[in-house]
Amino acid sequence: MEDHASAKAEIEALMTRRCELLVKGDLVASMQMCAEEYELVLGDAPTLIGREAVMEMYRSIYAEAVFGLSFKIEDLRVCGTLAVVFMREWMTLQPHRGTEIEHFALRRLNVLECRNGTWLFVRAMAHLQPLVEL
Template structure:
């Protein structure tokens, strides 16, 4: 009998929790559009060689997990990572999300990126194609910032 009462109580608690989830917080088109705009702005900044602008799209303690690199934490580390690339190469990026999912204040974007790096001092151009996941968090002001950026090359 106790197990039955506990099961009923647990069921009621779960129903209350589930009823608190507002459907407008799941895959809201406005949120998806905002997240896709962030992705486009980051790509534009990459193509312009603007490391500072890329970093502004990360949370203060956002993580950058690039291939063959240690995990970098924070906007300053993100900016320094990209600045090293821009100091050495002329860059071109074609990047887009294949899927964006939003649930409340968290979201992810799964995408592909084609990168071209042309050495500024001569040498062979580097071409890479990669897949990536961005995890984003909605801020108090309604904007979205990246908490995690991870990718690996398809080669």
């Protein structure tokens, strides 16, 4: 049976890096971890297609936001050049500095592909969950 330990470790590190970059507000660097055709499904909102569309959404809504983000990987599967990561996330969000902090809990599915030796996010689905359930 193929051992995917090194790929899993690499992907876990990517998840941590993505989290750190988002907390830092470094949107450009976080999106560089995504494929050009990255797809993002956020709850019932229309699907965002392409890195640029996702960046535009973040810029337009969260340009001045302050994020806190933590996560837990519930399941990580690697199959060849594909990886699927089931995660839970806890997020705090201040739309602007000085405003009230909002708390969110999410479930997120990340799909990654290894291209030319580099794992890239190709698709993500994130859904809000009741805080009490987490």
